[in-house]
């Protein structure tokens with residue numbers, strides 16, 4: 001992969017204990033970035049930190065739906081560092097069910113984590129980026145937010161909300177050196193797939209003209225460019241990585 005230079009930069013990656021987030025964290029670390037991974041899974045965070053064993057890696061146990069905790073941690077970090085990069089990646093799909101049978105609390109939780117989590121992190125971190133006149137924010141939505149997946153109404157709605165939030169915030173920050181973009185991946189083999197039925201996953205895959213799952217490293221490639229100082233113009237934009245499924 002093309003090498004990016006993230007030396008002397010600081011990144012926050014939510015949902016960074018596994019899957020997409022962890023791969024992004026590893027790439028950033030390789031390129032000299034200081035990385036804070038935030039995840040709700042404390043056990044996994046500890047294991048990953050031990051395995052990676054890099055002084056530039058820090059972690060916090062954070063539920064992205066908890067704004068007060070996020071604000072407290074951001075204040076601690078920004079006392080020492082400026083935050084250059086924010087990857088809003090934490091997410092859950094929730095169970096597969098038609099809307100009229102969906103558990104109301106679960107529906108709400110999916111929106112709280114996927115959409116409100118993105119809002120909470122942006123709300124807490126953007127002021128620091130504004131004062132430094134630099135920032136790269138990448139929000140991780142899904143092709144579900146463009147197309148709407150049947151039996152995944154909460155997830156589709158939350159990811160569509162994330163796309164709308166990105167377009168709005170990107171414009172609010174466009175006169176500053178801060179880029180805000182959103183990516184819409186198709187299915188990749190991470191643990192998130194375990195939350196959905198096998199039939200649902202097969203249905204998603206059958207819609208992808210490439211005829212296969214997205215590889216995690218292919219996703220990380222796109223995130224690296226969007227997060228880098230090479231991206232000096234693109235903002236408020238939706239970057240598709242769905243193997244041809246959604247061509248808009």
Ligand SMILES: NC(=O)c1ccc[n+]([C@@H]2O[C@H](COP(=O)([O-])OP(=O)(O)OC[C@H]3O[C@@H](n4cnc5c(N)ncnc54)[C@H](O)[C@@H]3O)[C@@H](O)[C@H]2O)c1
Nearest residue numbers: 015019020039040063064089090091142187188190191192
């Ligand atoms: N893998 C796919 O097929 C796919 C497709 C489209 C979009 N996405 C999106 O990509 C992102 C990453 O997913 P992944 O595939 O790597 O999944 P994953 O399940 O491997 O990783 C998600 C991480 O988020 C963490 N997390 C969950 N709830 C949290 C919370 N409340 N606060 C903080 N952390 C929390 C989990 O502990 C986990 O470590 C998600 O936003 C997901 O919706 C994934």
